[in-house]
Amino acid sequence: MEFTLPTLTIGATTLALITTSCSDSGASGPNLVNRKLSENENSFRLVETSAERFRYQLTPSNPSGSEGSGTSNSANQIGLTYSTPDGWTKTPGSPMRDVNLSFGTNGEGECYVARLPGMGGGLLANVNRWRQQMGASPITQAEADALPVRPLFGQPAKFISVDGKFSGMGATEGKDDYRMLGLILASEAGAVFVKMTGPRKLVEANEKNFNIFTNSLDVGP
Amino acid sequence: MANKKTQEKETSLLKVLYKFFTSFKLATVVFVLMTIVTLFGTLAQVEMGLFAAKEKYFHSVWIIDEIGNFPVFLPGGGLLMAFLFINMSLGAVVKVKKRWKGAGTLISHIGMLMLFGGAFVTWGLGTDGYMALYPGMKSDRVESYRKWQLEVMPLNDDASADEVWILPADELSSIRPRSPRSYTTDDLPFEIIVSDYSPNAIPTPITAPMAAGSAAREIDGFKLLPQQKAKEAAANIPGCYVEFKPKSGDSDNISAILSAYSFRFDPGESPMPFVFELEGQKFGALIAKKSWHIPFEVQLDEFIFDRHPGISMARNYESRVTRLETDKGAKPLEIKMNEPMRYEGYTFFQESFGPAGSQPGDRMYSQFAVANNPADQWPLWALVVTSIGLGVHFVIMLLDYMARSRKKRIQAAS
Numbered sequence: 001m002e003f004t005l006p007t008l009t010i011g012a013t014t015l016a017l018i019t020t021s022c023s024d025s026g027a028s029g030p031n032l033v034n035r036k037l038s039e040n041e042n043s044f045r046l047v048e049t050s051a052e053r054f055r056y057q058l059t060p061s062n063p064s065g066s067e068g069s070g071t072s073n074s075a076n077q078i079g080l081t082y083s084t085p086d087g088w089t090k091t092p093g094s095p096m097r098d099v100n101l102s103f104g105t106n107g108e109g110e111c112y113v114a115r116l117p118g119m120g121g122g123l124l125a126n127v128n129r130w131r132q133q134m135g136a137s138p139i140t141q142a143e144a145d146a147l148p149v150r151p152l153f154g155q156p157a158k159f160i161s162v163d164g165k166f167s168g169m170g171a172t173e174g175k176d177d178y179r180m181l182g183l184i185l186a187s188e189a190g191a192v193f194v195k196m197t198g199p200r201k202l203v204e205a206n207e208k209n210f211n212i213f214t215n216s217l218d219v220g221p
Numbered sequence: 222m223a224n225k226k227t228q229e230k231e232t233s234l235l236k237v238l239y240k241f242f243t244s245f246k247l248a249t250v251v252f253v254l255m256t257i258v259t260l261f262g263t264l265a266q267v268e269m270g271l272f273a274a275k276e277k278y279f280h281s282v283w284i285i286d287e288i289g290n291f292p293v294f295l296p297g298g299g300l301l302m303a304f305l306f307i308n309m310s311l312g313a314v315v316k317v318k319k320r321w322k323g324a325g326t327l328i329s330h331i332g333m334l335m336l337f338g339g340a341f342v343t344w345g346l347g348t349d350g351y352m353a354l355y356p357g358m359k360s361d362r363v364e365s366y367r368k369w370q371l372e373v374m375p376l377n378d379d380a381s382a383d384e385v386w387i388l389p390a391d392e393l394s395s396i397r398p399r400s401p402r403s404y405t406t407d408d409l410p411f412e413i414i415v416s417d418y419s420p421n422a423i424p425t426p427i428t429a430p431m432a433a434g435s436a437a438r439e440i441d442g443f444k445l446l447p448q449q450k451a452k453e454a455a456a457n458i459p460g461c462y463v464e465f466k467p468k469s470g471d472s473d474n475i476s477a478i479l480s481a482y483s484f485r486f487d488p489g490e491s492p493m494p495f496v497f498e499l500e501g502q503k504f505g506a507l508i509a510k511k512s513w514h515i516p517f518e519v520q521l522d523e524f525i526f527d528r529h530p531g532i533s534m535a536r537n538y539e540s541r542v543t544r545l546e547t548d549k550g551a552k553p554l555e556i557k558m559n560e561p562m563r564y565e566g567y568t569f570f571q572e573s574f575g576p577a578g579s580q581p582g583d584r585m586y587s588q589f590a591v592a593n594n595p596a597d598q599w600p601l602w603a604l605v606v607t608s609i610g611l612g613v614h615f616v617i618m619l620l621d622y623m624a625r626s627r628k629k630r631i632q633a634a635s
Contacts, residue, residue, distance in 0.1 A: 033389060044380050044505055046376075055483075
């Protein structure tokens with residue numbers, strides 16, 4: 001048994017090391033732990049609503065840009081500035097939309113900006129949700145990654161263009177021969193969605209305005 | 222007689238184990254499996270991200286994977302390393318014949334065992350986190366990149382708090398859907414019932430299309446929608462449902478969704494707790510980053526940030542800081558890209574900066590990666606020992622060769 005002592009010693013050491021390594025160093029029982037807060041970490045911001053607490057900006061947009069001016073900047077309470085292209089009109093949006101614009105003779109074209117905290121569900125899920133609204137088949141992650149890139153807030157955003165039968169949120173009937181243009185910028189800091197929909201020819205005629213609008217979007221003062 | 226038999230049986234069992242663990246074949250099999258696990262783990266990083274792949278393949282005991290539709294079972298990196306450590310300890314250090322000729326290889330193997338030891342200590346005891354500061358700010362706390370905890374604090378009239386009760390990160394993250402857990406302390410007038418913790422979730426307004434189809438509970442116009450875990454674990458934003466059940470039984474439970482979105486994403490922000498009132502006292506509840514105290518304060522005096530001409534890309538950035546200690550006073554220092562500050566077992570690396578999208582002239586913060594690893598220098602010493610071992614081995618082999626050559630020459634001459 002000359003090997004027993006070293007064997008046991010090394011075995012025990014090894015087991016102890018493995019046990020230490022495998023155990024979760026931060027594990028604790030179901031008790032609450034109390035600690036004092038230092039002056040660097042003891043102040044909080046008390047907000048009124050869950051929407052503010054979760055970083056949604058539900059304050060309605062304030063249209064300060066003169067509609068149809070094509071050159072004026074719009075600053076509003078949501079902290080965004082943008083140019084309203086000629087022929088486009090600011091319209092009341094939903095709480096989820098920071099900017100809502102319409103165009104076309106009867107306002108049948110629509111363009112909006114929405115922001116969500118975090119990745120907003122991610123690129124692929126949102127691209128496929130939009131494609132589904134146009135009756136198009138879903139694409140793969142690789143195809144989503146390969147989508148063309150256009151600038152939005154100085155960052156590379158994925159550009160989506162889909163033609164088809166458009167069934168927007170809550171719509172009972174689809175609208176034939178529609179086109180959807182969109183930009184999705186999803187980062188850890190937050191997700192921004194710019195989406196334009198309308199009859200294909202109208203959207204085609206307004207693609208330049210879409211670019212003017214998206215290029216003008218900036219973080220306001 | 223019976224005792225002798227039992228002793229013999231024990232001896233033979235130990236012999237079998239000893240033979241198994243000192244076997245050269247075991248080392249070969251472990252090396253082959255390590256190669257396969259490394260390949261799987263490296264490929265998985267593309268889909269899973271670095272942290273998740275590291276946990277699954279290299280810090281695990283077992284791996285269950287799939288190739289096509291076929292399940293594959295493999296020993297995890299942790300188990301393989303433990304086997305190799307035992308094998309190397311017994312086979313290359315204990316069993317090997319101790320003679321001068323083998324001194325070099327023996328030393329080399331001891332060096333390799335030190336490397337293993339360092340890996341085990343780092344795995345079990347090392348911590349890593351970050352500290353982000355704007356110029357003028359100081360702190361003695363390091364925040365975790367990935368771990369979040371639930372905090373409840375009695376609030377003062379000026380929205381400050383003196384103390385906090387913490388539900389630790391490991392406990393919080395172990396709460397599963399539809400399995401609420403209750404927590405209490407004598408110091409708080411309510412019980413805290415936590416349910417449906419999700420490591421990555423978005424509190425979504427019920428007006429949003431993605432919330433419409435979800436069966437998640439609605440509170441104050443929001444539902445907490447779990448998301449797929451992010452590839453990079455630090456990008457996950459956890460959330461959960463909580464109920465505060467008054468111990469007095471006089472009032473109804475207070476329900477809320479807590480989300481890490483209410484914590485700060487910028488060192489200049491203050492966290493936004495869910496606020497409720499009970500027995501005339503305001504309380505706040507929050508999901509916050511796990512943080513830990515370090516034995517000194519770091520104050521950022523100046524953040525120097527140079528950009529490439531004409532573009533906003535960083536060319537160089539560095540921080541001028543003051544290290545503050547009650548008994549040792551203040552010491553000004555610089556932390557640069559490849560020049561970390563090492564002190565009291567902590568290493569401060571210049572990691573990044575923010576806020577994202579800052580323009581020239583904007584006020585910027587500096588972020589330091591703060592590592593505390595008791596085995597920080599072990600790899601260096603392990604390599605030194607291994608190198609010495611190899612050096613000794615080469616010298617011994619050379620001397621041996623020279624001696625044999627000389628002997629041959631003498632034999633040939635005679």
